[in-house]
Amino acid sequence: MKILVCISNVPDTTTKITFSSDNKEFNKAGVQYIINPYDELALTKALELNEAAGGGTVTAIHVGQADAEPNLRKALAVGADDAVRIDAAPIDGFFVASEIAHYAKDKGFDLILCGRESIDYNGGMVAGMLGELLDWPSVNVITSISINGGEAHLERDIDGGREVLTAKLPFVGSCQKELTEPRIPNMRGIMMARSKPLQVLPVAANTAHTQVATYAAPAPKAGCKFLEPTQVEELVHLLHTEAKVI
Amino acid sequence: MAVVVFAENNAGSFKKASFEIVSYAAAIAKTMGTSVTAVVLGSMEDAVAAELGTYGASKVVKVSDVSLDTFESHAHAKALAEVAKAEGAKVVVLANTYSGKAIAPRLSVKLSAALASGAVALPEINGSFTVLRSVFSNKGFANIQLDTDVKIVSLTPNSYKVVADGSAAAVENRSLGIASGDFKSTSVEVKKVTGKIPLTEAELVVSAGRGLKGPENWHLVEDLATTLGAATACSKPVSDMHWRTHDEHVGQTGITIKPNLYIAIGISGAIQHLAGVSGSKVIVAINTDKEAPFFKIADYGIVGDAFEVLPKLNEALSKFKAAN
Numbered sequence: 378m379k380i381l382v383c384i385s386n387v388p389d390t391t392t393k394i395t396f397s398s399d400n401k402e403f404n405k406a407g408v409q410y411i412i413n414p415y416d417e418l419a420l421t422k423a424l425e426l427n428e429a430a431g432g433g434t435v436t437a438i439h440v441g442q443a444d445a446e447p448n449l450r451k452a453l454a455v456g457a458d459d460a461v462r463i464d465a466a467p468i469d470g471f472f473v474a475s476e477i478a479h480y481a482k483d484k485g486f487d488l489i490l491c492g493r494e495s496i497d498y499n500g501g502m503v504a505g506m507l508g509e510l511l512d513w514p515s516v517n518v519i520t521s522i523s524i525n526g527g528e529a530h531l532e533r534d535i536d537g538g539r540e541v542l543t544a545k546l547p548f549v550g551s552c553q554k555e556l557t558e559p560r561i562p563n564m565r566g567i568m569m570a571r572s573k574p575l576q577v578l579p580v581a582a583n584t585a586h587t588q589v590a591t592y593a594a595p596a597p598k599a600g601c602k603f604l605e606p607t608q609v610e611e612l613v614h615l616l617h618t619e620a621k622v623i
Numbered sequence: 624m625a626v627v628v629f630a631e632n633n634a635g636s637f638k639k640a641s642f643e644i645v646s647y648a649a650a651i652a653k654t655m656g657t658s659v660t661a662v663v664l665g666s667m668e669d670a671v672a673a674e675l676g677t678y679g680a681s682k683v684v685k686v687s688d689v690s691l692d693t694f695e696s697h698a699h700a701k702a703l704a705e706v707a708k709a710e711g712a713k714v715v716v717l718a719n720t721y722s723g724k725a726i727a728p729r730l731s732v733k734l735s736a737a738l739a740s741g742a743v744a745l746p747e748i749n750g751s752f753t754v755l756r757s758v759f760s761n762k763g764f765a766n767i768q769l770d771t772d773v774k775i776v777s778l779t780p781n782s783y784k785v786v787a788d789g790s791a792a793a794v795e796n797r798s799l800g801i802a803s804g805d806f807k808s809t810s811v812e813v814k815k816v817t818g819k820i821p822l823t824e825a826e827l828v829v830s831a832g833r834g835l836k837g838p839e840n841w842h843l844v845e846d847l848a849t850t851l852g853a854a855t856a857c858s859k860p861v862s863d864m865h866w867r868t869h870d871e872h873v874g875q876t877g878i879t880i881k882p883n884l885y886i887a888i889g890i891s892g893a894i895q896h897l898a899g900v901s902g903s904k905v906i907v908a909i910n911t912d913k914e915a916p917f918f919k920i921a922d923y924g925i926v927g928d929a930f931e932v933l934p935k936l937n938e939a940l941s942k943f944k945a946a947n
């Protein structure tokens with residue numbers, strides 16, 4: 378199968394998030410960037426699906442700037458065959474989806490896999506927008522996938538449970554934990570990645586629907602009220618009368 | 624011109640998130656000087672649909688095509704887009720549930736409308752339209768400006784208070800001719816978790832981590848949850864070790880929740896865990912280590928052994944429940 382995997386470049390999960398004094402920018406200085414954890418699942422699953430099918434290619438695509446290239450190389454080291462970077466500073470999910478749809482529309486992909494959401498902007502919108510832009514089905518938060526004769530058998534999270542469903546290829550899927558365990562690149566993969574193609578393409582649609590006006594830090598907490606292990610009745614009382622949550 | 628709100632229903636009845644978004648849409652409509660049209664897709668009794676008037680809908684458009692009883696993102700987005708267009712929607716509001724998350728991006732493309740997903744407050748409308756949403760997995764917020772003529776907002780559940788001061792709305796049944804070809808994927812089976820409060824909808828959550836030592840001790844957590852009427856959750860290592868199922872894993876790489884009360888038992892409070900739960904209104908931490916990072920964001924803390932504290936806390940809560 379010919380599979381496209383969408384890779385988002387996000388701050389490491391341990392990052393302390395701070396904003397500029399005018400609250401207009403996220404402070405990027407000193408921040409370590411990683412492949413979005415859900416996209417690692419998408420990448421690994423794409424490789425597994427092709428191994429099960431006995432062949433195919435996996436292309437990793439990123440809409441973003443050159444500083445993301447080490448993570449695209451990492452995707453190649455994990456096993457992607459080639460990588461594409463659309464050279465742009467993405468503005469919102471629609472911007473990203475439009476660029477990827479423009480790239481993918483006439484390339485004959487059987488499947489596009491995304492992450493459930495990017496852990497920076499948490500939009501959770503690229504997969505669905507891609508589906509609509511390409512007029513393909515889109516299936517969110519997939520926890521299981523197998524493909525047989527042009528049809529995928531899937532499981533996904535729904536409100537209060539799970540759904541088993543089928544979808545015909547091609548479609549767009551967004552990947553959720555439990556789908557697989559992310560692969561870590563080995564030495565051979567890292568060596569091979571150096572000579573794999575990483576194509577840089579100019580931005581095509583260049584359109585966004587939204588912009589960030591300002592950022593805000595979460596309101597500081599008032600501080601913790603400590604109680605002794607024996608004061609459980611006092612705790613219940615406080616939750617009822619002071620916090621008013623029970 | 625109208626504010627159109629998609630009121631999800633679950634086998635013919637509404638969930639609380641639907642009342643929240645109708646109340647939210649009513650507040651937006653008031654600012655804009657217009658009214659709310661609620662949309663119901665799939666089978667439902669008219670009298671139940673009319674209930675949305677209580678929360679501020681002036682009209683309920685019901686598309687009772689039975690094929691829409693089965694959720695499918697393409698077909699549902701198509702139906703919703705048709706109603707939104709017919710009603711001249713300027714703003715469309717959805718709940719940021721799994722279904723809402725599946726429809727909203729498709730709808731956004733169909734209506735060429737900007738989408739703010741996971742909003743946590745009312746929009747500010749004065750010339751521009753901006754709305755606050757959480758970013759960086761709750762480590763921050765962003766005011767997003769929506770620059771298109773039509774705007775879509777999906778509201779994080781438990782972010783807006785239900786306001787019930789209206790009366791029954793007029794229900795209009797509409798037929799849209801949704802065809803089988805509009806269903807791009809086929810549902811085979813829906814497995815609902817029964818006898819458990821779904822974590823994503825819970826107002827009270829009891830959660831535990833590695834400090835509980837092993838799955839055999841989880842009865843302590845479950846007892847507390849049962850007494851409180853709470854959902855159960857866990858930290859990542861707990862689900863990774865299969866002590867609990869993955870759907871209980873909260874945090875940056877699990878589910879993000881925003882309950883009224885989050886009780887964290889034997890969880891250290893790593894930054895990735897806190898990212899998923901720091902939006903909780905009130906946090907109680909129980910931990911043997913007084914330096915545990917969880918205490919930095921907790922409202923109430925007990926430095927103590929969970930194995931001693933939990934049975935006593937459960938007893939105190941049972942007493943409280945019996946008296947109230």
Ligand SMILES: Cc1cc2nc3c(=O)[nH]c(=O)nc-3n(C[C@H](O)[C@H](O)[C@H](O)COP(=O)(O)OP(=O)(O)OC[C@H]3O[C@@H](n4cnc5c(N)ncnc54)[C@H](O)[C@@H]3O)c2cc1C
Nearest residue numbers: 832833834858859874875876889890891893895896911929
């Ligand atoms: C990329 C990445 C993503 C991650 N995403 C997540 C995520 O989404 N969610 C998440 O939870 N974690 C996540 N983690 C893991 C996270 O960093 C922590 O390792 C994890 O949250 C720790 O879980 P814990 O608090 O249960 O265990 P521990 O850190 O082992 O803490 C156990 C706590 O229990 C206390 N304790 C021990 N005995 C008792 C007792 N008898 N009574 C009371 N307290 C006791 C200890 O003092 C300690 O504070 C992620 C990590 C990475 C690298």
Ligand SMILES: Nc1ncnc2c1ncn2[C@@H]1O[C@H](COP(=O)(O)O)[C@@H](O)[C@H]1O
Nearest residue numbers: 383384440491492494495500501502503
């Ligand atoms: N800049 C980007 N380039 C490529 N793919 C992206 C980008 N941003 C997001 N994605 C993909 O879309 C998914 C959902 O992202 P989001 O809609 O931003 O939450 C991510 O998990 C990625 O698979």
